[in-house]
Amino acid sequence: MMRAAVVRFPGSNCDMDALRAAERAGCRAYFVWHRDDDLQQADVVLLPGGFSYGDYLRSGAIARFSPIMQAVRRHAADGGPVLGICNGFQILCEAGLLPGALLPNAGLTFVSRPVPVRVENVATPFTTAYRKNELVHFPVAHGEGRFVAAPDTIEELEASDRVVLRYADGGNPNGSSADIAGICSSDGNVVGIMPHPERVADPAIGDDPGHKFFSSLAAWRAAAPDEQITTPA
Amino acid sequence: MNFRAHIRVMPRDGLLDPQGQAVENALTELAFDGVSSVRVGRAIEVGVAADSLEDAEDATRRMCERLLANPVTEDFLIEVDPA
Numbered sequence: 001m002m003r004a005a006v007v008r009f010p011g012s013n014c015d016m017d018a019l020r021a022a023e024r025a026g027c028r029a030y031f032v033w034h035r036d037d038d039l040q041q042a043d044v045v046l047l048p049g050g051f052s053y054g055d056y057l058r059s060g061a062i063a064r065f066s067p068i069m070q071a072v073r074r075h076a077a078d079g080g081p082v083l084g085i086c087n088g089f090q091i092l093c094e095a096g097l098l099p100g101a102l103l104p105n106a107g108l109t110f111v112s113r114p115v116p117v118r119v120e121n122v123a124t125p126f127t128t129a130y131r132k133n134e135l136v137h138f139p140v141a142h143g144e145g146r147f148v149a150a151p152d153t154i155e156e157l158e159a160s161d162r163v164v165l166r167y168a169d170g171g172n173p174n175g176s177s178a179d180i181a182g183i184c185s186s187d188g189n190v191v192g193i194m195p196h197p198e199r200v201a202d203p204a205i206g207d208d209p210g211h212k213f214f215s216s217l218a219a220w221r222a223a224a225p226d227e228q229i230t231t232p233a
Numbered sequence: 234m235n236f237r238a239h240i241r242v243m244p245r246d247g248l249l250d251p252q253g254q255a256v257e258n259a260l261t262e263l264a265f266d267g268v269s270s271v272r273v274g275r276a277i278e279v280g281v282a283a284d285s286l287e288d289a290e291d292a293t294r295r296m297c298e299r300l301l302a303n304p305v306t307e308d309f310l311i312e313v314d315p316a
Contacts, residue, residue: 104252108255
C-alpha cells in the first residue's frame with residue numbers, strides 16, 4: 001500500500017479532502033504537521049489547498065520555510081511524487097520546486113466554480129490514468145491563480161510537455177499565461193495545479209473526474225523503477 | 234548600530250497589475266484627469282542592527298532576495314537610514 005503524506009500548514013483547508021481522495025485511491029494516507037521534519041517514509045506527498053500562514057506577504061511565501069519543506073525538497077530530489085493543489089502549487093513555486101509564480105487573478109475577484117480543463121501530460125505519477133487531452137471539469141477556488149513566468153520559461157514548459165493541465169474552451173478563470181492551470185517539474189514527479197481534483201473525487205457528491213489524479217499513483221508505482229520506491233510493496 | 238530599512242516591492246514592469254488598473258479606473262472615475270500607469274506594490278519597514286550602513290543595506294538586500302520580493306514577478310528598492 002502506498003503511503004501518502006498530506007502536509008498540514010496553519011491555514012490549510014483542503015487537507016481532509018486530499019486525505020480522503022488518497023485513501024479512496026487505495027493509499028495509506030496520514031497528516032504531517034508543518035513543524036515536523038519527517039515525512040514518515042512517504043511514497044507520495046500532497047500539499048493541500050488553503051491559505052497557509054494567512055497568505056501573508058505572498059501566497060506560499062512563508063510556508064516554504066516550514067521545516068517539513070526541507071523533507072519535501074529531499075523527497076522531490078529523490079524522484080518522489082509531490083502534488084501541490086492550489087495553495088500547494090503556490091508553495092511549490094515559492095520554494096523553487098516549480099518555475100513561475102501565481103499572481104492575483106486578472107479580474108481581481110476570487111473565483112470559485114467548476115472550470116473545463118484538459119489533461120495534456122499523462123506521464124506524471126498523478127495523470128497516467130487519464131487519456132491525453134481528456135477534458136474534465138474541476139472546481140477552482142482561488143484569488144491568486146494567474147500563472148506567470150518569463151517568456152522563455154513558458155516556451156520551455158510548452159516544448160518539454162510540462163503543461164499538465166490547461167484551461168479549455170475559453171474557461172481561463174484568472175488570466176493565466178497560455179491558459180496554464182498546472183505544470184510539472186522537468187522530471188515530471190513534482191506537479192502543481194490550481195484546480196481541485198480532490199473535491200470531485202468521490203461519487204457520493206456527484207461525478208468523480210478527480211479520482212484518477214490519485215488512482216494514477218498505483219499505475220505509476222507499478223511502472224516505477226525500484227529505487228523510487230521507499231517502502232516495501 | 235541600529236538602522237531602519239525602507240523597502241519598496243513593486244510588480245515588475247510589463248506584468249499585468251490588476252490592482253493598479255482598478256485603482257487607475259477609480260481615480261479616473263473620481264475625475265482626476267491625466268492619471269496613468271498606476272502600479273500597486275507594497276512597503277515594508279525593517280529594523281536592522283548592523284556594524285555599518287553598508288552591512289545593513291547588504292542584509293536588507295538578502296532579505297528581499299530570499300523572502301520579501303518574488304524574483305519572478307517583483308522588483309525592490311531599498312533605502313536604509315540610521316534609526
